[in-house]
Amino acid sequence: MVWDVSKREAVCGSPASPRSAGNANVVMCSSCRDEVFVTAGNFTIRVWELDTATKTIHPSECYAGQLRGITVCVQMTDDDGDFHLGTTSGDVLKVNTSSKVVTACGPQKKKLSMGVTALLLPKTGGLIVGTGEGTVALCTGSDCQVKKRMRVEGAVTSLTCRGRDDQFFLGTNKGQMHRSAYATFKEELVAVCHTEAVNDIVFPEGHSDLFVTCSTNDIRVWYTPERLERLRITVPNVTRHAVEVTRDGMVIVSAWNDGKIRAFVPATGEPMYEINNAHNLGVTAIAATSDCKQIISGGGDGQVRIWNIGEKTQKLREVLKEHRGAVSCIKTNKNDKEGVTASLDGTCVIWDLERYVRKQMILDNTLFKCVCYHRGEYQIITSGTDRKIVYWEVLDGSAIREVQGSLSSSINGMDITSDGASFVTGGDDHLVKLWDYKEGTVTHVGVGHSGNVTRLKICPANKYMVSVSADGAVLIWKQPSSG
Incomplete structure (x- = not known):
């Protein structure tokens, strides 16, 4: 007999980590359309298009000029028209999926400390950014101006929204999970865990x-x-x-x-x-x-x-x-x-x-x-x-x-x-x-x-x-x- 999963409660699990693959630090994000996806890594941003008729995949390089860096996270808009990238330099880039050109970059005045490690696009508008120093910021506008911010312990490794889209959750490399409402933008500790054996x-x-x-x-x-x-x-x-x-x-x-x-x-x-x-x-x-x-x-x-x-x-x-x-x-x-x-x-x-x-x-x-x-x-x-x-x-x-x-x-x-x-x-x-x-x-x-x-x-x-x-x-x- 195998125990039912419903009878198991996790006090804590292993800490979350950024999605990556191999030495290239490739980060993948699928769009709503199954025939398009984006990969980004060390000084490389590519949009891949699947030709279902010939069963082939065609990559296209994105032009970012001097803004290219090591990309850690990718988030695509619901309509697949644009996607956002977070880099180790603290920049957030916005790239047009069709033209493959960077259309916006920010923050302009002050970079996000210790790099951008997680991104979330809420339906309420704006862009939520998690950083390596533990800052979670709500950014708006083409220049990603920071409107709200809060601080948690450890680098932010993941961001996700709740089903009703009135709250979002975030995880850190210190084994903590927090919850926050979009309106208040105040962190509430939900769960913690050990980060080592x-x-x-x-x-x-x-x-x-x-x-x-x-x-x-x-x-x-x-x-x-x-x-x-x-x-x-x-x-x-x-x-x-x-x-x-x-x-x-x-x-x-x-x-x-x-x-x-x-x-x-x-x-x-x-x-x-x-x-x-x-x-x-x-x-x-x-x-x-x-x-x-x-x-x-x-x-x-x-x-x-x-x-x-x-x-x-x-x-x-x-x-x-x-x-x-x-x-x-x-x-x-x-x-x-x-x-x-x-x-x-x-x-x-x-x-x-x-x-x-x-x-x-x-x-x-x-x-x-x-x-x-x-x-x-x-x-x-x-x-x-x-x-x-x-x-x-x-x-x-x-x-x-x-x-x-x-x-x-x-x-x-x-x-x-x-x-x-x-x-x-x-x-x-x-x-x-x-x-x-x-x-x-x-x-x-x-x-x-x-x-x-x-x-x-x-x-x-x-x-x-x-x-x-x-x-x-x-x-x-x-x-x-x-x-």
């Missing part, structure tokens, strides 16, 4: 209305009912690998590639503390104990470290050395007496967290990407690059079941419902799969991601699940009913 996601304990994601360039807190971002935490020039929220919901703990563990206040995003040099090769995984007094970190060096966290001090409690590769996932049981770590060295280690010794080591011919405890905590399930999902006994580390998780791609993320009846997986095949735990069979398949799924999480209420991917998308899936 999303590496992890977590729900606070007992709260399904909020979840936290971390991407390459920021950490964000999302409000699920409105599917909007509530908080953004940014630290420049470093990458976030994993994120965790303590059980009391008071701290966001995160793992970073510069070897630091950073903690933030969830309500404001203010820094709480930093643990410097937590791991030599970066912190790659993190977990918090249920008493909120300890955090467990895994590093690129394969070490697992346990930290005592106080109100003002953070001290290293223990170092566990069994893995020889980067730690990819850490999970603890409900009473914090036991934990399991997965590593890219092909091992999973079950730890005694009271005596800080290894209880069992699981070996397999794979790079382990994810591990989960079953509700009863007598079994764990693992997966990774070998595309298999394996059930293991916690007591002796023996494999008790193996199922094929994917036909051709690595499985990167996994989570189990609170009742232990089903679990969800996602990986490089871009699919989200819901499994029956006892039967080991797929019950539903979700199709929606265009990039590799990196992590998944089922909300505490088991009503829906959230998946994140390498293209920056965050998708919310409705949990199918058991009936």
Whole structure:
């Protein structure tokens, strides 16, 4: 069974980009007549006419004189009589389709900063122009005089009108979508998204209305009912690998590639503390104990470290050395007496967290990407690059079941419902799969991601699940009913 698209909600998708092809940066725009279209690129503007009788296409060069430049966007009028071009130099050119000659150019006094990146011709008149600096301007007249303007974050990558033509939408390369009415010309934020790969996601304990994601360039807190971002935490020039929220919901703990563990206040995003040099090769995984007094970190060096966290001090409690590769996932049981770590060295280690010794080591011919405890905590399930999902006994580390998780791609993320009846997986095949735990069979398949799924999480209420991917998308899936 494939999930209905209507049951998938996109909090965000990958950021929009200008339509281009190849090194020539060719931009195409079809006219109302199927036999005419325009292409423009590096110092070239052409009108193509299709001869249906001979099935040939005839190009005609447009004369622009000294105004020729690198064209980024093209927009044609409804009657096909003219078309407008936006260039990297900040010019807007108007070209007659029949004569192939530039008939107007503007703005004359002040060029549009950082180039024209998007164009829209509304039926209400004028020309709406988006620029590389984030300015959206309403231009009128043959000289494209700016009458109204507004400013958004990031370069404008696309403009489109609403069906009733009383509003228009715009997208930016900062992963934002805005809406504006033609009359007011004031921007209203509609949706935001990550602009880089999303590496992890977590729900606070007992709260399904909020979840936290971390991407390459920021950490964000999302409000699920409105599917909007509530908080953004940014630290420049470093990458976030994993994120965790303590059980009391008071701290966001995160793992970073510069070897630091950073903690933030969830309500404001203010820094709480930093643990410097937590791991030599970066912190790659993190977990918090249920008493909120300890955090467990895994590093690129394969070490697992346990930290005592106080109100003002953070001290290293223990170092566990069994893995020889980067730690990819850490999970603890409900009473914090036991934990399991997965590593890219092909091992999973079950730890005694009271005596800080290894209880069992699981070996397999794979790079382990994810591990989960079953509700009863007598079994764990693992997966990774070998595309298999394996059930293991916690007591002796023996494999008790193996199922094929994917036909051709690595499985990167996994989570189990609170009742232990089903679990969800996602990986490089871009699919989200819901499994029956006892039967080991797929019950539903979700199709929606265009990039590799990196992590998944089922909300505490088991009503829906959230998946994140390498293209920056965050998708919310409705949990199918058991009936």
